[in-house]
Amino acid sequence: MQKIVPNLWFDHTAAEAAAFYAQVFPDARVVDTQYYPTEGLLDFQEEFAGKEITVTFEIGGYRFVAINAGPEFTVNTSVSFLLNFDPSTDPDARAHLDQLWAGLADGAEVMMPLGEYGHSPHYGWVRDRYGISWQLMLTNGEGEPRPFITPTLIFGAGVQNRAAEAAAFYTAIFPGSRIGTDVRYPEATGLATTQSVMFTDIEVFGQWFAMMDPSFEQDESFNPGVSLMLECDGQEELDHYWALLSAVPEAEMCGWCADQYGLSWQLVPSNLGELMSKPDAYSKLMSMKKIEIAAFG
Secondary structure, rough: OOOOEEEEEEEEOHHHHHHHHHHHHOOOEEEEEEOOOOOOOHHHHHHHHOOOOEEEEEEEEEEEEEEEEEEOOOOOOOOEEEEEEEEOOOOOHHHHHHHHHHHOOOOOOOEEEEEEEOEEEEEEEOOOOOOOEEEEEEEEOOOOOOOOEEEEEEEEOOOOHHHHHHHHHHHHHHHEOOOOOOOOOOOOOOOOOOEEEEEEEEOOOOOEEEEOOOOOOOOOOOOOOOOEEEEEEEEHHHHHHHHHOOOOOOEEEEEEEEOOOEEEEEEEEHHHHHHOOOOOOOHHOOOOOOOOOHOOO
């Protein structure tokens, strides 16, 4: 069960984007669509009445939620998704990487062109037509295996050189978590020191997340364009993680919060879909900061 689900913010294009990913990725599909109510919306939401509010899609069984909203937030490169093409499990990994690159790069911004780099013989970084960043990497199959998709957090603007601190924090608050790879800069490079993280990854609830400190000036910081939805088993667990993760009072709304690094989280009950089917559920949710399950009635 995937307990943490990346949510991606789209400006009116969530359904279109989800359909695009279902087309370009192998073993991908749209699995659920939820809709805005037709009444009880706030003024700025009235144009969405009856339209899609979220579209859930899967890539190789890994869930994402596409949020259909307005231009309030824009996805940036502070969170990207590392795609691991492993020749030890897929003899045609390089060809499959090239095929996916062609689909994602169509109409996209290429951050790093596909080619050979020090960390991979075949790698590219692309920001697709909807603004989502993907890092496609041919990996060395030796060592501990990693999943195909790894959300990757870049600790740049405002949180430079705090990736190691964040890795320690997240693995401390989530039970059974651990740090996997931990590679530091061999020498001071640009903004990075020898204590800065070139690359580290952590396992949380059986899912892997990568982190890094850039050596260059990174002016994009975490925002609600990409949020991590944590599905909680009841009010007690939700309250527990809210107390640990919510560090920015002004970011608290409808179950959303931001931690001390500015990373956005959504703390929701695992039966949120059931709760949202109850009368007046949408307006009740919109009035909340932390979600109170009992308030749904």
